[in-house]
Amino acid sequence: MSNTMTGSEKAAAAGTAAEKRKVKLEIKDMTKHYDNGDGVENINLKIYEGEIVTFLGPSGCGKSTILRTIGGFLDVTSGDILIDGQSIVNLPPENRPTAMVFQSYNLWPHMTVYENLAFGLKLRKIPKKTMDEDIRKILALVSMSGTEKKYPGQLSGGQQQRIAIARSLLLKPALLLLDEPFSALDAKIRQQMREELKRIQSSLGITVIFVTHDQEEAMAISHRIVVMNKGKFDQVGTPDEIYDQPATLHVASFIGEMNFIKNDNYTIAVRPEDLLVDNEKGEIEGTVSTIMLMGHYVLIMVLVGNDIVKCYVNREIGDQQKEGKKVKLTVSKSTHFPLSA
């Protein structure tokens, strides 16, 4: 995609490309209410072949509920779910063309890696020669060649999760469902696993639905993100679109760093990197309260009225500032929300 495109042009281009692709999953007016009334309401969504779509939102917003209704672990209250144009809501999980990977790897501890991987294939009566070949290939794909004889207890968390993903992929699902698959892993391994997942997904062209409450993870791996809040969709869009044009205050506050500056009519949402800090020119007056060197950039906290406004500036500009000094800020890009929103 051209670097000269604006965020909205990129989003439109991505949208057009998505429209041309085959719809893999369609959720139509789906509602799932638990007995206590909690759940999700009137969910509508199309996911296209070869996409990674992430459900992102705070704990309890309904991400896992939707994933489980797709996987068949929960019945829907009303509405329909279709994969490749066929309704799946009346099928048990084992008859759906989906495979689910959970946060806890769910490998059988008494079985070797090979036996864990072979289990589902044996149930499908796949001939041994084909099975061995498939297992060899999938282990290579998840960078775990040569581990066939190991037991899960002899593998690290990240390695166990690679095997769990390999096990799901062996069943050649139409849709791979991943429920917070990396949240038990430490930060560095987690980041590696994101890259691995993207590589695996693009080499197989498989359609993936990913659930996380980690916005950075969602931004890093997704073609599109569904931002959820209290059982509903707040916004569905590409990472660029969600970051540059948040549709609601919730999306604006949930994704990335954001300042909220109120005037008489609006709340102005402005990212720290979209504020220019100057000694003379600028529309907003404030006083530098703190300066922090963050590595390749500097965080300047500016007191505006009673609010602290965060600004990211380069080191050259950072070096010109001093705590206690009066400065002026210019907003280069922002989103306005009515005060009642």
Ligand SMILES: Nc1ncnc2c1ncn2[C@@H]1O[C@H](COP(=O)(O)OP(=O)(O)OP(=O)(O)O)[C@@H](O)[C@H]1O
């Ligand atoms: N089995 C259940 N019975 C009753 N209510 C439930 C049940 N499972 C979930 N809920 C409620 O439904 C809502 C959505 O829960 P869900 O687990 O889908 O959220 P989530 O976004 O996946 O959260 P988390 O990130 O914590 O897993 C919450 O209010 C939760 O309390």
